[in-house]
Amino acid sequence: MEDVKAYIESGILELYVLGDISAEEKLQVEDMAAKYPEIKAEITEIERSMEFYAEEHAVEPSEHLRTRVLNSLVINLGDDNTFTKGITHQDDDRQYIDNQDNDNIVTLPAVRANGFYKYAFAACLTLLLISIYGLVNIYSKLQESNTLLTSLQQDKQRFANQVNLMDNQLDMYRDTTYKVLRLKGMPKTPTAAMILAWNAVSKKVMVDVQSIKLPKNDAQHQYQLWALVNGKPVDMGVFDAPATDTAGVKEMRSIASAAGFAVTLEPMGGSVNPTMDQMVVIGTF
């Protein structure tokens, strides 16, 4: 009997009623309650107290809920009578859990309207579209600029080349070691003319391309420059009549000394000896 009293006073029965107890302990309490009527009576007392306590804290649910709950149960009533008669009335926690899982009531989660993400998403999408449009625009402008830049660079290069050539040309006249010689037209070609410069030190012979005023040669013929050394013509190389607006100087073969220069029209690639009747210009120092 002492044991029973101690058991009651241990407080386990209160925890049992409050449902705050392990499954093992629960079985143990139920065993004890079956064995000792005092324990069973004590449990009932505790239960009644808690029941009163709950009643003291009772909150009347709103009126409409009664109908709602009863309807949901009555609707189930027909189903239950038809389908669940077979369930054995075993007091068994497993079955309780099974029933919990198997009940055909599906609780729908309350839908809480939350527009924030919807609007945020729409805003993001709009921004994205605007950005893409802007990006495409800027890209096409960039392409245009790049094309313009390339053509400007080409222009610049061309002008730089031209200036370079002009410089060379000017150098020819500035350099005092060059002797400048103006070749004049023959009676047959009175308008023909050409300027070349011969450097006695470096032996170089330069033709001022811009000054060449010779009739256009055809594809089978080229002009050939001759140096007059001791009354004999020496081959100085061939050239074509330049296109208009061509600047620069053309370097011909070098020669140590020359009394004068002459140009004849020769077959393509030049000849060994000049064709005298095809002479277009001549000049002597």
Add this chain to the structure above:
Amino acid sequence: MSPKRKISLSEEELVLALQNREKIAVEALYDMYSASLFGVISRIITDEATAEDVLQETFVKIWHSFSGYSAEKGRLFTWMVNVARNLAIDKVRSKDFKNQSKNHELENNVTFIDEQKNTVYKPELVGIRDLVSTLKPEQRSILDLVYFKGYTHVEAADELGIPLGTIKTRLRMAILQLRKHFN
């Protein structure tokens, strides 16, 4: 069926009727226990609409798993209040409910937090004036944590910073006090 007239049966009659799945049992069950169960649920879930949902779920579950109840093991209400409390606690701990709480707007939070923390004193509940004088505050707070908030006595010991043995003693003293008061 007038909603004002409530049906009341003795516990034995009610259990028998429920086991026979009679329609009147459902009404009696609701009329006799809905307020007490709703009181417990409301202490756990402060949002009234959610608490009502849980009360409905509770009755559905009681009805469906009534075969799990046996009179030998205890009183009907003890079993039902456990069903209600478990459903309410599951709801509070569910992802859905937590998300919903997270979405509370800032200005509502002051009262919301107050409601959440209110484990001890709720003046709008009727009839507790006597109890306030009956139970010592420390007895009430432990009883309410375990009975209404679903704490285990281990968690309650943690929460209140009290040794486990003391918790058990106070619980027992509190319930003894209640027994004196109600008898």
